[in-house]
Amino acid sequence: MANRPKHIPAKFLSSDEHIVFEARPSGWLFMKAAFMASVIGLAALILLMWELDPDTPDIPYFSEFVQGDYGVYIQIALGAIVFLCMFLFYVRWMRWTSTVYAVTDERLITQKGILNKRYEDVAVTMVTNVEMAQSLGKRALGYGTLVISTQGAAGKNTAMIWEGIPDPLTVRRKIQEVMDIRVKPGQDKPR
Numbered sequence: 001m002a003n004r005p006k007h008i009p010a011k012f013l014s015s016d017e018h019i020v021f022e023a024r025p026s027g028w029l030f031m032k033a034a035f036m037a038s039v040i041g042l043a044a045l046i047l048l049m050w051e052l053d054p055d056t057p058d059i060p061y062f063s064e065f066v067q068g069d070y071g072v073y074i075q076i077a078l079g080a081i082v083f084l085c086m087f088l089f090y091v092r093w094m095r096w097t098s099t100v101y102a103v104t105d106e107r108l109i110t111q112k113g114i115l116n117k118r119y120e121d122v123a124v125t126m127v128t129n130v131e132m133a134q135s136l137g138k139r140a141l142g143y144g145t146l147v148i149s150t151q152g153a154a155g156k157n158t159a160m161i162w163e164g165i166p167d168p169l170t171v172r173r174k175i176q177e178v179m180d181i182r183v184k185p186g187q188d189k190p191r
Contacts, residue, residue: 007100008109012119021103021174025164026143030096034089041085048078101162103175108148110160122160124182126150130175132168144168148175 004010005019013019050056051066052075058064066074091114100111108127110120128151134144146168148160165171 005102008102008111012109013104014106017104017106019102019104020178021101021171023101023166023171024096025099025101025162026141026166027096028141029143029164030092030099034092037085037088037092041082041089044078044081044085048075048082051075101165101171103171103178105178105181108160108175110162120160122148122150124175124178127175127179128157130172130179132172134168142166146172146175 005013006022007024008019008022047059047062050059051063065071094114098112098114098117100109102109102111105124107121107123112118112120127148129149131147131149132144133147138144143164143166146162146165148162150158150160162171
């Protein structure tokens with residue numbers, strides 16, 4: 001069991017609350033679009049730099065367009081593509097680093113948001129079911145989705161969805177252990 005939280009602010013936890021599990025979602029889930037954007041941006045940057053260097057050989061058709069009437073517009077478009085791809089990569093990376101899932105001995109916590117933080121927490125005693133979904137591709141990459149059903153206010157059932165959880169079977173087991181301790185309080189705390 002972790003003594004100090006790594007990603008969740010310590011002031012968000014009560015004085016006797018302990019972190020059982022804490023992680024970010026799988027980077028692959030958030031970063032695959034960012035990876036594609038970086039490949040496209042890199043290709044546009046290479047084309048842009050290729051045409052700006054006078055010592056490089058001409059690229060058939062492309063060099064003719066860049067040196068023609070619309071050359072300035074093509075260079076501006078390539079520069080814009082590079083900038084947009086870098087921006088997309090940065091936004092996706094920030095969204096990934098700002099999403100955190102945590103299980104304490106008292107509640108389940110979801111933290112999201114880049115500029116505006118949003119915390120969603122559910123007491124462990126309110127959890128009714130933990131469902132795990134993991135496709136073949138997600139199993140190969142080592143992550144999955146947990147759907148945590150809770151008993152909400154006025155008897156309405158709600159769900160907390162954790163996407164891209166690394167090793168979801170272990171996380172599910174840890175949630176079940178915490179739930180068992182809350183239902184049967186004489187047992188030890190989960191490890």
